[in-house]
Amino acid sequence: MTMESHTPTSSYMPDEATFKKRLAGRHRRAGAWLGFYYFAIGISLVALIALFGNVINEAFGSIAVQFEVDPDTLTEDGADLNSLDETQLAQILVDQLGGRIVVLIRDELSAVASEDFTSATLAQLVPNGTLPDGYEDATVEEVRALDSEEAMPVWRDLIALNVPKDGLLNLINDQIVSLEVVGSWPLLEALFAYDAPSETVDRIATIPTEIAALASELEDLRSETGGIAQAETALADARRDQADDATITSLREAVREQQARATDIETQIDQLDEELETLEDSSIVTEVAANYPDARIIRFQSWLDTQFLTTQMSSTPYEAGIRGAILGSLWLMAVVIVFALPVGVATAIYLNEYATDNFLNRLIETNVRNLAGVPSIIYGMLGLAVFVRVLEPFTSGSIFGVADAANGRTVLSAALTLGLLILPIIIINAQEALRAVPNALREASYGMGATKWQTIWKIVLPSALPGILTGLILSVSRAIGETAPLIVVGASTLLFTDPNGPFSKFTALPIQIYNWTARPQDQFRDIAAAAIIVLLVIVIALNSVAIVLRNRYAR
Amino acid sequence: MVYQPEYDDNQDYAVMLDDVNVFYGDYQAVKDVTIPVEKGRITAFIGPSGCGKSTVLRAINRMNDLVEGARVTGNVQYHGKNLYDADVDPVEVRRRIGMVFQKPNPFPKSIYDNVAYGPRLLGVNKKPILDEIVEKSLRGAALWDEVKNDLRKSGLALSGGQQQRLCIARTIAVEPDIILMDEPASALDPIATQRIEQLMREELSEYTIIIVTHNMQQAQRASDYVAFFNIRKRDQNNQEIRWGELAEFGETDQVFNNPSSAETAEYIAGRFG
Numbered sequence: 019m020t021m022e023s024h025t026p027t028s029s030y031m032p033d034e035a036t037f038k039k040r041l042a043g044r045h046r047r048a049g050a051w052l053g054f055y056y057f058a059i060g061i062s063l064v065a066l067i068a069l070f071g072n073v074i075n076e077a078f079g080s081i082a083v084q085f086e087v088d089p090d091t092l093t094e095d096g097a098d099l100n101s102l103d104e105t106q107l108a109q110i111l112v113d114q115l116g117g118r119i120v121v122l123i124r125d126e127l128s129a130v131a132s133e134d135f136t137s138a139t140l141a142q143l144v145p146n147g148t149l150p151d152g153y154e155d156a157t158v159e160e161v162r163a164l165d166s167e168e169a170m171p172v173w174r175d176l177i178a179l180n181v182p183k184d185g186l187l188n189l190i191n192d193q194i195v196s197l198e199v200v201g202s203w204p205l206l207e208a209l210f211a212y213d214a215p216s217e218t219v220d221r222i223a224t225i226p227t228e229i230a231a232l233a234s235e236l237e238d239l240r241s242e243t244g245g246i247a248q249a250e251t252a253l254a255d256a257r258r259d260q261a262d263d264a265t266i267t268s269l270r271e272a273v274r275e276q277q278a279r280a281t282d283i284e285t286q287i288d289q290l291d292e293e294l295e296t297l298e299d300s301s302i303v304t305e306v307a308a309n310y311p312d313a314r315i316i317r318f319q320s321w322l323d324t325q326f327l328t329t330q331m332s333s334t335p336y337e338a339g340i341r342g343a344i345l346g347s348l349w350l351m352a353v354v355i356v357f358a359l360p361v362g363v364a365t366a367i368y369l370n371e372y373a374t375d376n377f378l379n380r381l382i383e384t385n386v387r388n389l390a391g392v393p394s395i396i397y398g399m400l401g402l403a404v405f406v407r408v409l410e411p412f413t414s415g416s417i418f419g420v421a422d423a424a425n426g427r428t429v430l431s432a433a434l435t436l437g438l439l440i441l442p443i444i445i446i447n448a449q450e451a452l453r454a455v456p457n458a459l460r461e462a463s464y465g466m467g468a469t470k471w472q473t474i475w476k477i478v479l480p481s482a483l484p485g486i487l488t489g490l491i492l493s494v495s496r497a498i499g500e501t502a503p504l505i506v507v508g509a510s511t512l513l514f515t516d517p518n519g520p521f522s523k524f525t526a527l528p529i530q531i532y533n534w535t536a537r538p539q540d541q542f543r544d545i546a547a548a549a550i551i552v553l554l555v556i557v558i559a560l561n562s563v564a565i566v567l568r569n570r571y572a573r
Numbered sequence: 574m575v576y577q578p579e580y581d582d583n584q585d586y587a588v589m590l591d592d593v594n595v596f597y598g599d600y601q602a603v604k605d606v607t608i609p610v611e612k613g614r615i616t617a618f619i620g621p622s623g624c625g626k627s628t629v630l631r632a633i634n635r636m637n638d639l640v641e642g643a644r645v646t647g648n649v650q651y652h653g654k655n656l657y658d659a660d661v662d663p664v665e666v667r668r669r670i671g672m673v674f675q676k677p678n679p680f681p682k683s684i685y686d687n688v689a690y691g692p693r694l695l696g697v698n699k700k701p702i703l704d705e706i707v708e709k710s711l712r713g714a715a716l717w718d719e720v721k722n723d724l725r726k727s728g729l730a731l732s733g734g735q736q737q738r739l740c741i742a743r744t745i746a747v748e749p750d751i752i753l754m755d756e757p758a759s760a761l762d763p764i765a766t767q768r769i770e771q772l773m774r775e776e777l778s779e780y781t782i783i784i785v786t787h788n789m790q791q792a793q794r795a796s797d798y799v800a801f802f803n804i805r806k807r808d809q810n811n812q813e814i815r816w817g818e819l820a821e822f823g824e825t826d827q828v829f830n831n832p833s834s835a836e837t838a839e840y841i842a843g844r845f846g
Contacts, residue, residue, distance in 0.1 A: 374641065458678035462740070464639060466691040467668025467747060476690070481681055 073554070076547030077321050080208040082306045082313040086196040087114065099187060107186040108178035112170050114194045119173050120162060122193060127180060136162075140176060150175035199336045200310045202541050203302050208317055214301035222304060225294045229287055236283045239276065246280065249273040322548035330514050331525070335534075335541035340549050346429065346509075346517045346524035347498055347556070353433030353520055354440065354497055359490055361437075362444030363479075366486075369445070370452040371474055390442035398506030401435030406507055415521030427508035430520040435503050440493035447489020451482035484571035488564045495560040499553065501528040527553045576834075578800075578822035580609035586650070587612040587751055587781035588633055588670075593647035595628050595637065602628050603817045605647070608800050610751075615773060615782045617792040617825070620802030621840065625817025626785050629802070630753050633783065634670035635663040668695070671749035675756040677736035679728030679743070684711075684720050687728045687739055691747035706746055713776050714742035715768065734765025741772065745780070752777065754784040758791065770795045789841060792825065799828040801837050 253269040298308040329339030373379040406426035413431040463473040517524040534546035588610040595603040603625035618626035637643040649656040711717040758766040803820040
C-alpha cells in the first residue's frame with residue numbers, strides 16, 4: 019500500500035521508504051509488548067488456578083474408614099440409621115452396650131453429681147424431662163436391681179424420651195460404631211485413580227501364587243536335600259576321591275549354577291513384590307484392599323461440611339471443626355474495626371484537614387507511610403511486649419473483674435496488635451479518600467457559613483466514606499489472614515471453648531490452618547485445606563463488599 | 574499613584590473596601606484597592622487574567638483565610654466594622670456575605686438537602702420551616718418550577734445551568750446581605766448564562782451583588798457599577814513589580830461609553846486581556 023503525501027514533507031521527516039520500514043518496526047514492538055502482557059496475565063491465571071485447584075484437591079476426596087461395629091449390621095434389614103425413630107435408636111444403644119448403658123446415662127444425660135448417681139431417682143436425673151411411666155420415683159439402684167428383661171426397656175425409654183435424634187445418632191457413632199479414618203486420598207485420585215482395570219486386579223490376584231511357587235522352589239533348592247546341597251556334596255566327594263581336574267571343574271561349575279539359580283529366583287520374587295506394590299498403589303480400591311481389608315471406602319468425602327463448621331477443635335482430624343477458629347476470627351475482626359477505624363479516620367482527618375505543612379507533620383506522615391511496610395511479625399513482637407505483658411491487667415480483663423486469672427493472651431491483645439498493623443493502611447486510604455473530595459465542596463460549605471467541623475462532618479466525611487470503607491474492608495481482609503503476629507501474641511492452638519468476648523482466649527483461622535499443616539498425618543492437611551477454603555471465602559466476600567461499595571458510590 | 578475612586582463619606586455603603594492589600598506569603602497580589610459597593614445594586618469586577626479581581630472578591634467574605642499564607646491588610650468596612658478586626662468571626666462573615674462559585678458545585682446530596690444545608694447549619698431543623706425556606710429559595714433562584722416534583726433527586730443530576738441556580742438558591746437560603754459571584758456563568762452555555770443574568774436583574778434585585786466576569790457584554794448588560802482592574806508591571810521608580818490594581822471605577826454606562834483612562838478604553842475595546 020502506498021499513500022502519496024499531499025502535503026509537502028519537511029526535511030526533518032523520514033522519507034517514504036524509511037517511514038514504511040520504521041512503521042513495520044513500530045508495529046512489531048507493539049506486538050511484542052502485547053505478547054508480554056498476554057504472558058503476564060497467563061502466569062497470573064495459572065497461579066490462581068493452581069492455588070484454588072490445590073486447595074480443592076485436598077479438601078475433597080476419598081477416605082477409607084474402619085468401624086468397630088459396621089453400622090449396617092446394627093439394624094436387621096440394614097436400613098439407614100437416619101430413618102429410624104428415637105425408640106429404635108435407643109434400642110440399638112441398649113442392645114449393643116448392655117450394662118454399660120448405665121455408665122452412658124451417668125456421663126451424658128444425668129444432671130446429678132456422679133457420687134449421688136446411684137441413689138438418685140430417675141426424675142432427679144432429668145429434672146425437666148419426660149420419664150417412662152411408673153418409674154418416675156425409682157432410683158437408679160432399684161432399676162439396676164431389676165432383671166434385665168424389665169430394666170432395659172426402662173433405660174431405653176429414658177434415653178429415647180430425653181435425647182434428641184441427632185444426639186442419639188452421635189452416641190451410636192461414638193459408643194458403638196467408633197469410626198476411624200485409616201486413609202485419605204485427594205480429589206484427583208478419587209476421580210481418576212479410584213478403581214483399577216480388571217487385568218490389574220487379576221494380576222494382583224495371581225502375583226501372590228507366583229511368588230509362593232517361586233518361594234517353594236527356592237526353599238527346595240536350599241533344603242538339605244536340595245539342588246545346592248547335592249551339587250556341593252558331589253564336589254566334596256570328587257575332591258576326596260582326588261578326581262581329575264576336569265571333573266572337579268565341571269562339578270564346581272554345577273555348584274555355581276545351582277547358586278545362581280537361587281539368586282535368580284530371589285530377584286524374581288523381589289521384582290514380583292515390587293510389581294504388586296506398584297499395582298496396588300495404582301488405585302484407591304486396590305490400595306485399601308491390600309492394606310486395610312476391613313475398611314470401607316467413601317469415594318467422595320467433603321472435609322468441608324456443616325459439621326466441620328460447627329464443631330469444636332479435636333485432636334482427631336475426622337471430628338475436628340473450626341467453630342472456635344471462625345468465632346475467634348469474627349471477634350478479632352469486630353474488635354479490630356472498633357479500634358482501628360475511629361483512630362485511623364481521626365488521624366487522617368487531622369493530617370489532611372488540620373495539619374499545616376510543617377516539619378513535624380511531614381515527619382508524621384512519612385512515618386505513617388513507612389509503618390505500612392513494616393513486616394507483620396514485628397507488630398507481633400510489639401503486641402507481645404506491650405499488650406500481652408505490660409498492659410496485661412487491661413487486656414486480660416482482670417482490671418474490670420471479668421477474668422479470674424490474669425492472662426494477656428486474649429482476643430483484645432491480638433485485635434489491638436492487628437489494629438496497629440492495619441492502622442497505617444487505613445490512614446493512608448482515608449487520606450486518599452479525603453484528598454479526593456473536591457475542594458469546591460469545602461469552599462461551598464465554608465461559603466455558606468459552615469464551621470470547619472461542620473464542613474468536615476457534613477460534607478467531607480460523607481463524600482469520602484465509600485473510599486474510607488473500601489480501605490477499611492481491604493485492610494481488615496488482610497488482617498484476618500495474618501498468622502505471624504497472632505502466633506507471637508499467643509493464640510491458643512487447641513481450644514475447646516468458644517471465644518465469647520474480647521477477654522477470652524482465642525484461636526483464629528490462619529492459626530488453625532498453620533497448626534494443621536504442620537502435623538504429620540495426611541488427614542490434618544485435608545482439613546487444613548477445608549479451613550483454607552473457609553478463610554478464602556471470608557476474604558473474597560469482604561473484598562466483594564469493598565468492590566460493591568466502590569462501584570455504588572463511584573461518580 | 575494608585576487610582577482612587579470618588580465616594581461619599583456620608584453614604585451607607587453595603588461594603589466599603591478601603592486601601593485593601595492582599596498578600597500570598599511575600600508576594601503582593603493586590604495593592605491599595607478602594608471600592609465603594611452600593612447597597613442593592615450590582616457591581617461588576619472586570620479586568621485581564623491575573624489582575625486580582627477574584628482575589629479582592631474573596632477578600633470580602635474572608636475566603637482567603639482558607640488559603641495558607643494569605644494575608645489581607647486595609648479596611649473592609651461592613652456595617653461600620655472592619656471585617657479583618659480580631660473580634661470578627663469569619664464564619665459569621667460568610668453567612669452574611671454569601672458566595673457563588675465559577676464552577677457549579679452542588680453538594681452530593683438531594684436538591685432539598687442542598688438548599689436546607691445552610692439553615693440546618695444555623696440550627697433550623699423543623700421540617701415545615703425548612704420546607705418553606707427551600708421553596709422560597711428555589712423560587713428566588715427561578716428553579717422551583719423545574720424541580721418542585723423531585724426535590725429528593727440528587728443536585729448533581731441537574732444540568733449545569735440548573736446546578737448553578739441551585740447554588741444560588743442554596744446561598745440565598747441563609748438570607749445573606751451580599752452575594753459574591755465569581756464568574757458564575759463562565760462554565761455555562763449562552764442560554765443558561767442569560768437565565769443567570771435575568772435572575773440577577775429580577776429575582777435577586779433586592780440583594781447587593783458583586784460579580785466577577787470576563788465577559789464585557791455581561792458586565793455591560795447586567796451591572797450598575799464597574800470596577801476595572803489592571804496588572805501593574807512597573808512602579809513609579811520603574812522597578813519591576815507585578816500586582817493588581819484598581820484602574821477605574823464608575824457607573825457602568827460611564828465606564829463603557831466614556832472611560833476616563835486610555836487603558837480602560839483599550840481593554841473594553843478588546844485590544845488586550
